Amino acid sequence: MFEKSTWITLPRNVLLGHGVLEDLGAALEDLYLTGRPLVVTSPTPNELAGDRVRAQLTDPETAVVDDASFAAVEEVVDVAEAVDPGYLVALGGGKPIDTAKMAAHRLGVGFVSVPTAASHDGIVSGRSSIPEGDTRHSVAADPPLAVVADTELLADAPWELTTAGCADIISNYTAVKDWRLARRLRNVEYSEYAGALSEMTAELLVASADSIKPGLEESSWLVAKALVSSGVAMSIAGSSRPASGAEHLISHQLDRIAPGKALHGHQVGVGSILTEYLHSGEEGEWRSIRDALASIDAPTTAAELGVTDEELIRALTTAHEIRDRYTILAGGVTEAAAIETATATDVI
Ligand SMILES: NC(=O)C1=CN([C@@H]2O[C@H](COP(=O)(O)OP(=O)(O)OC[C@H]3O[C@@H](n4cnc5c(N)ncnc54)[C@H](OP(=O)(O)O)[C@@H]3O)[C@@H](O)[C@H]2O)C=CC1
Ligand SMILES: O=C(CO)COP(=O)(O)O
Ligand SMILES: [Zn+2]
Numbered sequence: 001m002f003e004k005s006t007w008i009t010l011p012r013n014v015l016l017g018h019g020v021l022e023d024l025g026a027a028l029e030d031l032y033l034t035g036r037p038l039v040v041t042s043p044t045p046n047e048l049a050g051d052r053v054r055a056q057l058t059d060p061e062t063a064v065v066d067d068a069s070f071a072a073v074e075e076v077v078d079v080a081e082a083v084d085p086g087y088l089v090a091l092g093g094g095k096p097i098d099t100a101k102m103a104a105h106r107l108g109v110g111f112v113s114v115p116t117a118a119s120h121d122g123i124v125s126g127r128s129s130i131p132e133g134d135t136r137h138s139v140a141a142d143p144p145l146a147v148v149a150d151t152e153l154l155a156d157a158p159w160e161l162t163t164a165g166c167a168d169i170i171s172n173y174t175a176v177k178d179w180r181l182a183r184r185l186r187n188v189e190y191s192e193y194a195g196a197l198s199e200m201t202a203e204l205l206v207a208s209a210d211s212i213k214p215g216l217e218e219s220s221w222l223v224a225k226a227l228v229s230s231g232v233a234m235s236i237a238g239s240s241r242p243a244s245g246a247e248h249l250i251s252h253q254l255d256r257i258a259p260g261k262a263l264h265g266h267q268v269g270v271g272s273i274l275t276e277y278l279h280s281g282e283e284g285e286w287r288s289i290r291d292a293l294a295s296i297d298a299p300t301t302a303a304e305l306g307v308t309d310e311e312l313i314r315a316l317t318t319a320h321e322i323r324d325r326y327t328i329l330a331g332g333v334t335e336a337a338a339i340e341t342a343t344a345t346d347v348i
Helices: 019-028 044-055 072-083 092-105 151-156 159-170 172-186 192-209 217-237 247-258 264-280 285-296 307-319 333-342
Strands: 013-017 034-040 062-066 086-090 110-115 129-131 134-142 146-150
Touching: 013 217, 019 044, 019 110, 019 146, 019 151, 034 072, 034 092, 034 159, 044 062, 044 086, 044 092, 044 151, 062 072, 072 086, 072 092, 072 134, 072 146, 072 151, 086 092, 092 110, 092 285, 146 217, 151 159, 159 172, 159 192, 159 217, 159 264, 159 285, 172 192, 172 247, 172 264, 192 217, 247 264, 247 307, 264 285, 264 307, 264 333, 307 333
Parallel strands: 013 146, 034 062, 034 086, 086 110, 110 146
Antiparallel strands: 129 134
């Protein structure tokens, strides 16, 4: 008997382009949302775009969070208790969007994603990435009901946020390799569609690398399209697997070992150079990944990330402890192997 089934949840409206922030009100109307809106944001995005967002909402309340954590989710839930919101509006980078995503899930309401930076592919995904103690959870939530990604706003953000988004996409290459490895060795459920979409997204972005330059709004357009596509791959998979493999584990570990030093996207990009080398050795594609990162001004070394060689090696040797996700790191990489990998790839 045939017993397979799937349930894919995707945003209903994706508005992407110059000036679309002014269409937020129309996008909300199209969703028939009712009740008070609660804007979940962080300090810089609130300052940059909070008033433009609130001007399109009826009787909005705002919760400003500083990070993506279970405590931040509780802060939002506390504000929501007084407001009884009908829906949330997530405004900012990956951290407020992840926080709002989880809070919306907790509160049983929908949310709309308004990114202020093209820095990560959680804009559309149905998962939140939340650190807790020695681990990092990929928490199931719902994707946004709508995404309003204004390329004018994204292009005004510091260039390194856009290069971080590019690197988060380039890391899909190794994430999918890890996913396939886990299917072969651990019989992990694998989606050909999600894997192919994730890889194709990285390929198309790398093919457009010449058009990704600071000061060009076109760059934000290209990167934001890729971020949406990668988020859809995660929604199809029902997991962050298509966009998060061992390179992400290394980045999550760096967040613990050397907090605040580098952006998520930049860390996963460097992680991808290392894990591609671990997958395929000297003859593998690690140079292509490094060159793709360099071509869009993303870091390719520990020094460019602002972390020490020792911190990088510690992250590489301990990354497998972060969560129970089978990757090329399997039971761990010895210090000698980590040093050889990082040296051979010029990461240290
Ligand atoms: N759920 C998922 O599927 C995914 C989740 N992620 C998560 O997203 C996070 C990374 O996202 P990222 O955006 O780098 O992190 P942040 O949200 O911390 O944003 C990075 C920095 O950019 C600032 N900022 C945001 N917008 C602007 C702007 N327009 N102009 C100037 N500064 C701005 C933020 O300010 P401020 O400090 O005020 O916030 C912050 O300092 C990680 O926690 C990662 O795990 C990443 C990929 C996928
Ligand atoms: O960053 C992600 C995809 O780019 C997802 O993060 P996780 O590794 O927490 O699933
Ligand atoms: Zn990521």
